[in-house]
Amino acid sequence: MIPRLLEEVIISRLLSSGKIILLLGARQVGKTTLLTHIEHACKAKGKRVLYLNCDIDEEKAAINTTSRAIIEQLTANIDIMLIDEAQGLDNPGLTLKNIHVIAPHVKIMATGSSSFELKNKLSDPLTGRYLDFMLYPLSFAEILFAHQKSFIDIVSRNRADAILPSVLLYGLYPEVYMKNNPTEKQALLERLVDSYLFRDVLTFQRVKNAQAIKNLTRALAYQIGSEVNENELANRLKIDRKTVISYLEVLEKSFIIARVHPFSKNPRREIGRNYKVYFIDLGIRNALIGDFNQVELRADIGSLWENFLFIERMKHFANKDQLLQKYFWRSYGGAEVDYIEKSPSVEMKAFEFKHKTGSLSKGAKSFTNEYKSKVFLINKDNYLDFIL
Numbered sequence: 001m002i003p004r005l006l007e008e009v010i011i012s013r014l015l016s017s018g019k020i021i022l023l024l025g026a027r028q029v030g031k032t033t034l035l036t037h038i039e040h041a042c043k044a045k046g047k048r049v050l051y052l053n054c055d056i057d058e059e060k061a062a063i064n065t066t067s068r069a070i071i072e073q074l075t076a077n078i079d080i081m082l083i084d085e086a087q088g089l090d091n092p093g094l095t096l097k098n099i100h101v102i103a104p105h106v107k108i109m110a111t112g113s114s115s116f117e118l119k120n121k122l123s124d125p126l127t128g129r130y131l132d133f134m135l136y137p138l139s140f141a142e143i144l145f146a147h148q149k150s151f152i153d154i155v156s157r158n159r160a161d162a163i164l165p166s167v168l169l170y171g172l173y174p175e176v177y178m179k180n181n182p183t184e185k186q187a188l189l190e191r192l193v194d195s196y197l198f199r200d201v202l203t204f205q206r207v208k209n210a211q212a213i214k215n216l217t218r219a220l221a222y223q224i225g226s227e228v229n230e231n232e233l234a235n236r237l238k239i240d241r242k243t244v245i246s247y248l249e250v251l252e253k254s255f256i257i258a259r260v261h262p263f264s265k266n267p268r269r270e271i272g273r274n275y276k277v278y279f280i281d282l283g284i285r286n287a288l289i290g291d292f293n294q295v296e297l298r299a300d301i302g303s304l305w306e307n308f309l310f311i312e313r314m315k316h317f318a319n320k321d322q323l324l325q326k327y328f329w330r331s332y333g334g335a336e337v338d339y340i341e342k343s344p345s346v347e348m349k350a351f352e353f354k355h356k357t358g359s360l361s362k363g364a365k366s367f368t369n370e371y372k373s374k375v376f377l378i379n380k381d382n383y384l385d386f387i388l
Contacts, residue, residue: 002138002146002174004034005319011041013131013321014080014107020096020126021109025135026255026280027196030174031111034135035084038109047079054088064089066098075103086110093125100129137281138172139315141388160384165295168304171283182292189287197284201254212239213247220257220277221288225306227274227330255280258314263327263340276328278307305355306338309378312387313341335363337375350375357381
C-alpha cells in the first residue's frame with residue numbers, strides 16, 4: 001500500500017474527537033484499503049476493533065439494526081467500530097446515531113462511496129455528531145513519498161518530472177497507477193468508466209436519463225478549465241437547463257468533477273454566473289474522451305496542466321484536513337486569473353498556470369492593480385512547491 005497522508009489525521013481524530021468519522025470518496029480510490037490499514041494501526045495501539053463491510057450480507061445484517069439489545073451485544077467488547085460502505089445500511093444515519101448514543105465508549109468510523117447516498121441519510125440523525133473527510137485518488141505527493149522520503153532533493157524532482165507525463169495521461173487511481181503497462185492502464189480506466197463511474201450516479205432517483213448524464217460528462221471532459229454555460233450544454237444535449245443543473249450537482253457529489261466559482265467583489269464589473277469544471281482524476285477524463293496520446297502531441301496540454309495543478313492543490317489541503325475556498329477571476333474586459341484561494345488562516349493568494357515557462361499575463365497584472373494582491377506564476381520549474 002502506498003501510505004496515505006490522511007491516515008494519521010483520521011486516526012488522531014478518531015481516537016480523540018468523540019465524533020463519528022466519515023470517510024467519503026469515489027469507488028476504487030482506496031477507502032477500503034485505508035480503512036483496513038487504520039484497523040491494523042489501531043490494533044497495534046492495543047485497541048479492540050470490529051470491522052464490518054456492508055457489501056457482505058452477513059456483516060451488513062449484523063449491524064443493520066436499531067435494536068438496543070443487539071447494539072449493546074455488538075459493542076460490549078470493542079473500543080472501535082469500522083464500517084465500510086455504510087450507505088448500504090437501510091438507515092445509516094439512525095444506525096450510527098444509535099451506536100453512538102447507546103455505546104458512547106466506542107469510537108466509530110464509516111466509509112461511503114457517495115455523498116448523496118450517505119450524507120443525505122445522515123444529515124438529520126447525525127447533526128453535530130460527525131466529522132467528514134474526503135479521500136481522493138492518490139496525490140502526487142503520496143506517490144513521491146512512497147519512493148523518496150524527502151521531497152526537496154534533486155532525486156525527487158527528477159523522479160517527479162519523469163512520472164508527470166504518465167500522471168497527466170492516466171491519473172492516479174491506485175490500481176491504475178500500480179500498472180506498468182500503458183495498455184493495461186487504459187483498459188483499466190475504460191473498465192472504471194463503464195463499471196464504476198456511473199454506478200452510483202445512475203442509482204440516484206434524480207437521474208432519469210442515463211444517456212444524457214453520460215453525454216454531459218463527456219461534454220464537460222472536452223472543456224476542463226473553461227467556463228461552463230448551462231444553456232449551451234442544455235441546447236447541445238437536447239435536455240432542459242434544470243436537468244443540466246441537477247446532473248452537474250450529481251456529478252460533483254459523486255466525486256467525478258469539481259466546480260470552481262468566480263471570485264468577485266464587484267459583480268457589476270466581473271462575471272459571476274458561469275463557473276469552471278475540473279475532473280477529480282485526469283485518467284477518467286481522458287478515458288471519457290478516448291484520448292491517451294502522449295503529452296507532447298496534445299493540443300489540450302494547457303487544460304491538462306491546469307486541471308492537474310488544481311486537483312493536486314485540493315488534495316494537498318484535504319490531506320491536512322484544512323479548509324480552502326477556491327475561485328477563478330475574469331472581468332468583463334476579458335482579464336483572467338486561473339486560480340485564487342482563501343483559507344481561514346491564510347490571506348488570499350492568486351496564481352496563473354502555464355505549462356511552459358513564460359511571464360505573467362496582462363490579466364494577472366489587472367488583478368494585482370484591482371486587488372493589490374500579487375499573482376504567482378506556476379509552471380514546470382516550480383510546480384512541486386505548489387502541490388507538495
